[in-house]
Amino acid sequence: MLGFQPDDEQQLIRDTVAEFAREQIRPLAHDADETGLSPPSVVRQAWDLGLVQSTIPEAYGGVGAESSAVTGSLICEELAWGDLALALHILSPQLVTYPVIMLGTPEQKAQILSCYAGPHFTAGTAAVMEPRFDFDLNALTTTAEQHNGEFVLNGTKCFVPLAADATHLLVYARGDNGITAFLLPQDTPGLSIGEREKNMGLKAVATYELSLDNCRVPASSQLQGDIQPVLNRSRVALSAMAVGVARAAYEYAREYAKERRAFGTAIAQKQAIAFMLAEMATEIDAARLLVWEAAWKIDTGADATREACLAKNYAATMVLTVTDNAVQTLGGHGYIRDHPVELWLRNGRGFATFEGLAII
């Protein structure tokens, strides 16, 4: 039966995360971007919220909460509203835990999940993207070839968050039957992690290029089963974050427009600005509903590939338009780093490119 309101439990989680984003993340976002450092204190506090541990089954030290994609999209939007880079940092262990929960064998679960159920943040990550203009998840250039009961991985990955600190890296590659993924410990021979990357946005979260040179991994490290549901959850998570970034920019621009005066009135009283804000508000809501629908479809157990792709494309376009309009609303001031809108535009630009940086 149709409904557009989170249930009581979801609303409680949403309010809690929203408060955390407002009180703990947002005040640190500017300095984190300038210095390129995620404040350890905020990562620790976020860990204490239990967002990652809660979805790990009790048998492996977690809480065993149901991992609803709808609830996940509410969390992602609020965290990204606070700051996208810090949100990605905080949720990065899920890049390992979710795929293992969804597809892992009992042995893989026992080996991996308990590492991420402890009292302290433990970095885990996934290597999905590749440094090519025509990067395509369906046509990865990183290969996995089977040899005498083990796999040999070759290729180059980029945009791997926290790779240098990660206990496990989930490496995506092209196998005999399409896309597949392997769980690699940090010290796997043949895996080398390069210099920290310098990007237009997401400066606070450390990302790395890494190379796989005849990297031999046992067959037992391969995730079994269809990986498409993992990719769908990733696309929905990123789309929800795009909504959060866009909402942050829209709200800031709206309040600025009510304060800033020109020609005797607030600029928000001019239709040129007011209509822009009205369209921003409408498009943010439209994108959120597409995200929710894709997440809801995932939760029903149906194939949500199409919905997740449409939502991601829509949200990626929307966030760019909205953050750009937010900078435009502030005029010259929007271009100055004292205001956060230029940061949101830099972060927003990435969504059309990002794959696999977050999973819910």
Added chain:
Amino acid sequence: MIDFSLSPAVKKNRDLIHAVADGTMRPISREYDEREHEKPTEWLNMMWEASKDMVSFGEGKQKKGADRKAEMVERHPSERTIRSAVLIEELSWGDVGLYLSIPHPALGGAAVAAAGTPEQKERFLSRFRDGEPKWGAMAITEPGCGSDSAALTTTAVQDGDQWVINGTKIFCTSGLMAAEKSEGFVVVWATLDKSAGRAGIKAFVVDHHTPGMTVAKVEDKMGIRASDTAMLVFEDCRIPLDNILGQAEVKQSTTGFKGVMATFDATRPLVAASAIGVARAAVDYVRETIEAAGITIRYTTPPTKLTTLERDFMEMEANLQAARLLTWRAAWMLDQGIQNNLEASMAKAKAGSMVTQVTQKAVELLGPLGYSRKTLLEKWMRDAKISDIYEGTQQINLLIIARRILGYSSQELN
């Protein structure tokens, strides 16, 4: 709950209406686009017979108890608007011009239902339960004012036990059928006191064939040609005193006018639903055509590697669904009794621009096939544009959204 599934009852209704749209509307769609100002009498009679028992404009429980469909609506009041939105999408998928021409109380009926007394509801709405097909209509727009309805100049003056109405109304949907071709009625907006501004504006029910009311012109239009759009002239048109909707006294407050505007919160999601039906017709047609040509849409491929056709098509699909979800949200809020002024305007603004863009893009994508009158695509593009104009233009809806999100009055943002 966040849930995007329709109830089994609504789905069942939708499937039924889809069969009607596909089986009876599509086959005559082109004919009544070409034969503007003619009516598909047989089809209208059929729709009248099928739908008259379902009329449920708040006039209370059906006395006769004969109609199960109406009872179903009564039993599920929380689904009324969403159900209407879903059914209107199907009918508009069939043909939006024909949908608009269905004998129905329509906007005039909505005004009576919203502001009328029990006696007025019985007097004007009960006629839609039996007899010959009838139409209701609403006359607000004038040659000198459209969106700025507070500026209307049609007057109503009391003379003994009658109101005397003078003025000219245009763009009145089904005005011809309501005023002269059936035993329907027209709800006319007029001012009792021009100096009182909005507070002086009242709605009056003018019954069919009332002397002094004439259809001066039926417009030739770009699209929705199966639906008549009339100019009504009122010259010393006399109606009973108790045909006024609401209070006759002119108060300082503008609650009466705001009441009128509030009816738009209920009707805008339905106009948006109609736009979505037209857009879906175009999207379905494009999908069938390209699939028949052996082209598969590669949803998981990055946009930078897609063909322009695929990319445009996926954008059309996403835009259509975005508008549909905004519309369903606005309809759902109304059913839940939640104030939806902002969301209704968001739905209408998005659906109006979406259907305009989607149908224009569809014509472009199918090249010569799209531009030809041999297919219905060019018709849908012409039909689409009105959705961005009537029931509040794109710009008026943006203005309403902006006022709501900024917390501005109409004086602060105009």
